[in-house]
Each structure stands twice: as C-alpha cells, then as structure tokens.
Amino acid sequence: MAKKTKKPAEEIVEKDMTTARFDKGYAVVAILLIVAFLVTVSATYFRSRYIMFYPERVAEQYCTTEVVAKDDFNSLKYTTLIQNLYLGDYFRENYIKPALPKGDVTTERTPEELGALEHQMSDVMDAYYADIIASNTEKTLDTVLTLYVQKYVETYAQVFGESAVSAVEDDLVTCFESSVAAYSAENTVDAENVTTEVTRDFSEQEVAAYREGLSEDAKAVYARFGISPDSIADVCEVTYSYTADGESYDYICTLVKIGMQWYVDISTL
Amino acid sequence: MKKYMKRSEVWTYGIGLFGIALLTGWMPDYSYTFFNDFAFKGTGIDSARIMNILPAVTGVAGIVGAACELIIGILVDRTRTKWGKIRPWIGFGIIPLAIVAMLVFIAPSTNSYLGAVIWMFVIYSLYTAVSCAVESPANCFGACCTPNPTERSDAISIASIFRSVGQSGGMVVLPVVGFIMKAAMGEQQFKTAEGQGLDLMLSTGVCVLGLVLFGMIFFTNNRERVPYTSERVSLRESLKFVFTNKNLLMVSLTKFTGFGRGVYSTVSLYIAVYMLGSKDLKIGLLLPMGVGTVVGMLIVKKLLKIWDTRKVYIVCCLYGSASLALLYIVSRVIGFNPDVLMIPFLIINFFVGLQHGNTNLTPNVMIADCVDEIEWKTGKRQEGLCYAGYGFFSKVAAALTKSFGPALVIWSGYVQSQDMNIAYATQSDDTLNKLLLIYTLIPAIFVIGQMLPILFYDLTGKKKERITKELAERRALAAEKQEEA
Numbered sequence: 001m002a003k004k005t006k007k008p009a010e011e012i013v014e015k016d017m018t019t020a021r022f023d024k025g026y027a028v029v030a031i032l033l034i035v036a037f038l039v040t041v042s043a044t045y046f047r048s049r050y051i052m053f054y055p056e057r058v059a060e061q062y063c064t065t066e067v068v069a070k071d072d073f074n075s076l077k078y079t080t081l082i083q084n085l086y087l088g089d090y091f092r093e094n095y096i097k098p099a100l101p102k103g104d105v106t107t108e109r110t111p112e113e114l115g116a117l118e119h120q121m122s123d124v125m126d127a128y129y130a131d132i133i134a135s136n137t138e139k140t141l142d143t144v145l146t147l148y149v150q151k152y153v154e155t156y157a158q159v160f161g162e163s164a165v166s167a168v169e170d171d172l173v174t175c176f177e178s179s180v181a182a183y184s185a186e187n188t189v190d191a192e193n194v195t196t197e198v199t200r201d202f203s204e205q206e207v208a209a210y211r212e213g214l215s216e217d218a219k220a221v222y223a224r225f226g227i228s229p230d231s232i233a234d235v236c237e238v239t240y241s242y243t244a245d246g247e248s249y250d251y252i253c254t255l256v257k258i259g260m261q262w263y264v265d266i267s268t269l
Numbered sequence: 270m271k272k273y274m275k276r277s278e279v280w281t282y283g284i285g286l287f288g289i290a291l292l293t294g295w296m297p298d299y300s301y302t303f304f305n306d307f308a309f310k311g312t313g314i315d316s317a318r319i320m321n322i323l324p325a326v327t328g329v330a331g332i333v334g335a336a337c338e339l340i341i342g343i344l345v346d347r348t349r350t351k352w353g354k355i356r357p358w359i360g361f362g363i364i365p366l367a368i369v370a371m372l373v374f375i376a377p378s379t380n381s382y383l384g385a386v387i388w389m390f391v392i393y394s395l396y397t398a399v400s401c402a403v404e405s406p407a408n409c410f411g412a413c414c415t416p417n418p419t420e421r422s423d424a425i426s427i428a429s430i431f432r433s434v435g436q437s438g439g440m441v442v443l444p445v446v447g448f449i450m451k452a453a454m455g456e457q458q459f460k461t462a463e464g465q466g467l468d469l470m471l472s473t474g475v476c477v478l479g480l481v482l483f484g485m486i487f488f489t490n491n492r493e494r495v496p497y498t499s500e501r502v503s504l505r506e507s508l509k510f511v512f513t514n515k516n517l518l519m520v521s522l523t524k525f526t527g528f529g530r531g532v533y534s535t536v537s538l539y540i541a542v543y544m545l546g547s548k549d550l551k552i553g554l555l556l557p558m559g560v561g562t563v564v565g566m567l568i569v570k571k572l573l574k575i576w577d578t579r580k581v582y583i584v585c586c587l588y589g590s591a592s593l594a595l596l597y598i599v600s601r602v603i604g605f606n607p608d609v610l611m612i613p614f615l616i617i618n619f620f621v622g623l624q625h626g627n628t629n630l631t632p633n634v635m636i637a638d639c640v641d642e643i644e645w646k647t648g649k650r651q652e653g654l655c656y657a658g659y660g661f662f663s664k665v666a667a668a669l670t671k672s673f674g675p676a677l678v679i680w681s682g683y684v685q686s687q688d689m690n691i692a693y694a695t696q697s698d699d700t701l702n703k704l705l706l707i708y709t710l711i712p713a714i715f716v717i718g719q720m721l722p723i724l725f726y727d728l729t730g731k732k733k734e735r736i737t738k739e740l741a742e743r744r745a746l747a748a749e750k751q752e753e754a
Contacts, residue, residue, distance in 0.1 A: 019351055020489070023360070026360070026488075027360075027485035027488060030363070030485060031481055031485055034367050034477065034481045037367075037368065038371065038477060038478060041371055041372075041375060041474075042371075042474050045375050045467075046462075046467055046471070050462055050465065051461065052458060077457055077461065082458065085456075085457065086460075087457055089456070110695065111693070111695055112695060261454075
C-alpha cells in the first residue's frame, strides 16, 4: 500500500513579506533592549528597596521591633540566626516538634467551640509569655521558647481535655505569635525623634580582628546557626537613637556583612 | 478551499496571544495588591487612605480602557502600512507596553500622599491605554490572518486556547520566582523581600519578558492575508458599524445580557470554606474549572467543524446552564456537609468549567464572520473596530459584574466573623443556600441570558457561504485590476 503523504498547504507570498528582514532585526534589537531595561530597572529597584543591603535599615528594623515594639522573637529576623535558617522552621524543628508526640486526630468541634477554647489558651499563654519575658533576665532565646512550649502543652491538656499532638503544631505557632503580639501591644515604647546612623565602619584590619577575636561562646553560636566566622566580609556599628518620655536613648547594634547582606550579629546580643 | 497560512503561523499566533495574555492576565490583580500592600510601605503614608483611593484608581483606568478600546479600534482600521494594519500595533506597541507595565511595579520614593495618588492614577491609566493598543489589535488579528473561514476558525480556536492558558500563567510565574529567590537569598531573607513586594516586581519582569519574546515570535512569523480596503471611514460611520450591524451587535450584547455569569468568582472562597471545608480548596475549585475551560475549548473547536457558530453557542449555553443547575441540585440533595459534598462538587465543577470554552472561543469566530459581512455589505473592512466594539461591551459588563457580585453577597445575609480567633463565622442555612445560588443558579440564569441575543444571529449556513464566496471573487477581481494598473 502506497504511503499516504500529506499535501502541503499552498502558501501565498505577499508583498508584506518584504518586511521580513527588518522584522527579524527589529525583534532581536527589541528583545535585547527590553532585557537590558528589565535587568537595569529590576536590579536598581531591588537594590534600593531591599533593606538587607543597607546596615542602617537592618538596624532600624531590628531596633524598631526589639527596642521599641519589645518583640524579641520577630526581631531575630534581622540577625545572623536567619542567615541559613527560616525563623519559623527553627522554632518548629528545635522546640515544637520534640515536645509534641505524633498524632493527626483531634476532637471535632464547631468553630465557636474551638474559638472559645483557643480564647482560654490565649488568656493563659499571653500572661505566661509576659511572665517569662519579665523573669528571663538573661533573655536567652532557648529559655523563652522552651518554657513557652512546655507551658502550652500543659495548658492544652487542661483546657482541651486531651494531649497536644503534632496536629496542633500550627495552633501552637498561632498562639505564640498572638502572645508575642499581645506583649508587644502592651509594652511598645512611644519612641520619637528616631535616627539611625552608621557610627563605626570597620577597616579591613578591624574586620579581620573581629573575626579572630570572636569568643568561644560567639563561635559556638555561629556554629549552631551554620555560619563560618570567615564568611564575615564587613562589620559596622549602627547607633539607633530615640527619645521616650522626654529622655534620650542610644542603642548600638553590631552588624556583620555576609555575602551581600547585612545582619545584626546575634552573638553580640 | 485553499489554505493560506503556514502551519507554523497557526502556532505562533497562539504563542503571541499567550505572551500578551501572560502580562495582561497578571497585571490587574497583582498591581492592585502591589499598590495596596507594598508600593508605599514604610514611607509614612497612611495605608488606609491608599486602600480607599484604589477603587477610584481602577475605576478611572476602567473608563480609560473602555474609551481606548473604541479609539484603538478606529485607529487600527485607519492604519495603512507595509506591515499591514494590525501587526504594527502589536510589534511596535509591545515595547512601550513592556516598559509601562514594568514601571507600574516601580513605586516612586515619596512620602507625599498626593504624589502617590497622582502616580497611581497616571501609571495605571497609562498602562490600561497602552495594553489596549496591543491587546485589542492582537485579538482581532484572527479576522485577517486568512480569507478561508475554516482555516481562520481553526487559527482562532488554537490561539484562544493559548490565550486562555496565558491568562493564568502568572499563577505559575509567582511561585517559580519565589522558589528561585528563596534558593538564591535564603528563606527568611525571601520573606523580607516578599514583605516589600519585590517578588511581585521580579515576577512582572518575567511576564514582561514573556510578552516581548512570544510577541516577537508572532510578529516575525505571522502575516495579514486579507487585503484591507483603502478608503478611510469617518468616526461617525465607524461607531455606526458597532452599534447598528445586527449580527455584531448581537454578539456584543451577549456580554451585557450575560454579565452576571461571572459572579460565581465573588463567592468562590466562601464556597470553598462552607461547602468544601477549607479556604485552601479554593484552588480546588478554580483549577478544575480552568482545566475544564481548556478542555471545553478543544471540544468547541471540534464542534465548530460539525455545527455552525450559532448552534454551537446555543447548545453550549444550554449545557452550561444545565450543568450549573445540576451542581445546585446535587449540593442541595447531599446537604452542606463538606465531607460528603466535596468530591461530587469538584467533579461537577469540572464539567461546569467546560462551558467557558464556548464563551472564550465562539464569539471571536463570530466577530471574524461579522467583519466579512460588513465588508460584503459596505466594501469596508473594519477588524479593529469590530473587535474593539466587543471589547468595549466586555469592559462595561466586567464593571457591572464587579458591582453585582458584592451586592449579592449582601443579599445572602453573609455574616462576617467578629472574633479574632475565627476567620469565618458560622452561616445560617438560608445564607449557605443563597451563596450556593450565587455560585450556581444565578450564573445559570445569566448563561441563558447571554444566549438570547444569539437567537437573532443569522450569519450561518448559506448566507455565510455566499458572503465568503462573493468576497473571494471581489478580492480576485480587485487583485486583477491592481495587476493591470
């Protein structure tokens, strides 16, 4: 049987095909121009907006969160802790998951019942968070997170009448965020006349000395968060100044540059 | 009948529409989010005031867009160049569109509320105008890509499928850009960048790049193959075409009489929460419907080879209305129990999506036929204006839908949660029923509504064949005369 071949469609070559050479040249030039435009505009805008490229902006965000809003947890988002870690994951992996046994079943409740129980949880946990922040004079991250999770598990059993299991992990995070927000709302400082300024820019020799002079504790903190001291490319100090209740305050942050981004050095906190 | 288009042209027409839809589908939702949440963050400008002014910004841009549809349509029909009348708008319009679209996501560093408002009004209206100048001609290109109606119908079908996919492309671009940013910067650092809207800016860059790359593939490979008439048509005459040609008017009127069929999207989140059990299942509603739309377009493409456009449109509307009614009945019979209702709801929802294949595709084929009819009657070919007229009606209808949806939610008696720990309050059975009505039976009524004008559409069968044949003879005669001259 003869192979059936498809008859090609007849084509019409019109006058406007005379523009074909121009069209191709124009298309190439247009694509190159737009690529150049996109790269230039995106890079410039990204560089001007992304706060982690500027030590004074990182310090400002850190101090606004930590010093003014008294939000110890979220201020960590501007520290070297997050250089290799996602803060939420760090909290979940190291503190929440070890404390919650596996289980994906909880008692079914209506949204109203659930809301009422979560209210009770929030009342207890918000007050507890305020207590541990007040009593934790060392303010170590470990202490705050460990105590909070322990208390949540105990309170959950009392309020819900069943053990907290891994299915309530998200609820724990939500409750913690709510406690942090509640504490922050209660204790935020009414800061005025805020200024942020780089007050000390380390020279190359000083940066090298900073790397080598890190204490053993600081090196341990670095190691814990997967940071090599050698990756510190620059160091500076930023002074965050503000007035509150008629008094002036200065808060000095030490920032390190790793890669292209600046972080508040967590080992100095 | 002789085929005129190269095989590759059919695909590159689709690729071109895909590129344009990638950007124009991305812009409305994400530019709103950008203005509302990120553009002036940290500048000291009151975000509530920005949010309050945004409806005016989009409203003015909508009016600009509707006016531009007609203006661009008239200008396209007056365009006479060696590139044709439509191609230069697309090929040369893509560059300003790319630049303006990108600038929408480059907010000025200002702490002046007035400055911010002026910038939003100017940049978004400018974007709307420039996008009309590219999108509107691109949509009407199908009418002049070949004089063969069957080949034209095929090309429009394939291109419409590409366009439909392109409109949702942004939903893929955003997570991909996010993934790359996370890998490059770190997850927490990405969150910081995301908090400043930088992922939206970069995603817009990707969509702009897609527009230019795919648009240029179309520009270099596709040709206009229907000769255009040389005489100029006055503005008055042009508008007369849109509002007095019966068939064109009927196709455009479908947008008016069916404006409420889109209200389902207003309550899709509530349907996900109350009927399916989780707001995360909204994607479970929209994705099968999106897939159903693409499958529907393939089915309609096949149907158009068997039946005429009028019959296809009417049958598909009846099907759409019936499938929505079925979804309502099944949901009522099963009851509002997410555990039992979810699977049947999602399955029927997919079949409901099939009807959108018709509304996305058949009107475009019909308008191309109307362009032929107008040329046959008047000797003047008006692709630009015919599609612009349809686009004008579409934009006005979209504005009506946007007001109608929220009004229906108020009618349903929906109660918002006042509790900080509860996102969505419990609703009464009456409210749930009304929400289901807004998702099913009310759109079903409008689907029937959009079918009604098509009952008076008569550009089918022998009339269409006669027009095609006589136009071909006229063109051949004109070509002979031109050669003699």
